[in-house]
Amino acid sequence: MEIREAIMTRKSIRGFKDTPVSKETIADILNTASRSVSALNSQPWRCIVLAGDIKDKIGEANVQAFLSGAEEDVKDPVMQGEGRQRMIGVAKQLFAAMDIQREDKEKRLWWSQRGFRFFDAPAVVLICIDKEFDSEFHRLDIGAFMQNFTLAAMDYGLGTCVELQAVTYLGGVREYLDVDPNAEFVVGIALGYPDDDFPANHVVSERADMAGLTEWYGFED
Numbered sequence: 001m002e003i004r005e006a007i008m009t010r011k012s013i014r015g016f017k018d019t020p021v022s023k024e025t026i027a028d029i030l031n032t033a034s035r036s037v038s039a040l041n042s043q044p045w046r047c048i049v050l051a052g053d054i055k056d057k058i059g060e061a062n063v064q065a066f067l068s069g070a071e072e073d074v075k076d077p078v079m080q081g082e083g084r085q086r087m088i089g090v091a092k093q094l095f096a097a098m099d100i101q102r103e104d105k106e107k108r109l110w111w112s113q114r115g116f117r118f119f120d121a122p123a124v125v126l127i128c129i130d131k132e133f134d135s136e137f138h139r140l141d142i143g144a145f146m147q148n149f150t151l152a153a154m155d156y157g158l159g160t161c162v163e164l165q166a167v168t169y170l171g172g173v174r175e176y177l178d179v180d181p182n183a184e185f186v187v188g189i190a191l192g193y194p195d196d197d198f199p200a201n202h203v204v205s206e207r208a209d210m211a212g213l214t215e216w217y218g219f220e221d
Helices: 003-009 023-033 052-068 081-097 105-116 136-154 171-176
Strands: 045-051 123-130 159-163 183-192
Touching: 003 136, 023 045, 023 123, 023 136, 045 052, 045 136, 052 105, 052 171, 081 105, 123 136, 136 159, 136 183
Parallel strands: none
Antiparallel strands: 045 123, 123 183, 159 183
């Protein structure tokens, strides 16, 4: 797949087949992603890859933390203005695709729980940053790594969903994994083969025209 095609066709996948993804495949995607831009070659990313029973146990622990109203370990960013409107816009797209009505609290709760279970993907990659690198400067590198990962996965016919829900609650992670105390969890990426029959997988989020977000100087008209 050509890189421009991958960039233009990448989308979040929220429904997966139960087909496992091999360790070798994920390792190759990670190594490809590691060629991301990295300021001063710091390479601040660290990854924890989950599959099978351990993934399911941590996903269920996430759900229980959510249902109990536990304090969040990693909080959603507060968005206002255009950013918030875009967030609401894609939520409306997803709810329409999944036939989730605004007043249907039960189905909305079901949808939220799926996110905390990594959308039932066969694998999930939790991306961390070492505390010594934990600055806004180095987190830019994490974003580049994350983007490379999602694009490289497409070469294997895999879909991804980058989700903060994967690391919102860390009780299960700390209970079931031997976590480096210097690791700060940043985000998770659900990974698997897309289920083409899952309605939300057909949602393509809208993008603003860059003409309204770009200023040009020194160019001739």
